[in-house]
Amino acid sequence: MKIFKKFIFFIIALIVLIAVLIINLKTGLRALNVIGFSFKEMALVLPPLFILLGLLDVWVPKEKMIRYMGEGSGIKGIILAIIIGSVAAGPLYAAFPVAASLMRKGVKFTNILIFIGAWSTTKVPMLLFEISALGARFAMTRLAIDIIGIIIIAYVLYVIVSKREVKELYYKAGNL
């Protein structure tokens, strides 16, 4: 029963896929094709990512991470969060486990939100891609607004969310 509950989302997705295959075979096959690609992407990106997170968990002392990215890390912490998010590879959902690791290491909440923002918008491989498709002017303008935007969004979220909720989140991250 517990396993069923764990996989319920996947089971629903599977049923939808079967329905699509029945309704429109061509679309269903295209979906399978994309799913295959995503699996390949996942298989390429996730192993080194999770191993690096495991190493981070075990080797880097919490005090050190707090000094660089924790409370009172100031602008240094913000810049580090943007850099870590920008050099990342992989889709946004791969950023969430990284965020949990950062929580365990006592990284400041706004810096974690900035990291998530950077991962979604300022990733270097994506940016190079964007320049080749839409031009440097488009990409650089977007980059400039997004860097400001993700910092603002991070602080707005920080104001909205209560200290207690953040504490709970950090506590839960210990078990993820």
Added chain:
Amino acid sequence: MGQVFNYIFNGLLYLVCIVFLIISFSKSREKTKKSLIKAWKSFENILPLLLGVIFLVGILIAVLNTQVISKLIGSSSGFLGVLISSAIGAITLIPGFIAFPTAALLLENGGGYMQIAAFISSLMMVGIVTLPMEFKYFGKKISIARNILAFLFSFLVAFVISKVMEL
């Protein structure tokens, strides 16, 4: 072309990982083992949701292919176009190798920079399909608030980019 950048970065990720693993192993076998167990545990933890997300994203991308997206966005301009663009971008997380060529195609077919910027921006920052995963790590309230803020922000991005591109 864009795919090549991804492969280069992926290769670098492996390189960094292997170097650190070797250093870790030479320093402590025990700690390295512990790291790998932790890595596996956190992967196992996310796997069920990840499978669901990958399937749903695949279905959505198959339904919303390049033609459908350009038809939806291309046919309407102005604010409505921006609204539709960011709404499509918000539903799912489309990989760059589909998103950017789609955007370039839209541009060729007379789509405005404002719509394309709204599409790209909400595509990157807003993810409704991936919400279940975000809930797991950030809780419902923060995840929903983050996605709404990012959605609204994509309008601002659209506006600024359209102004800059007109210069």
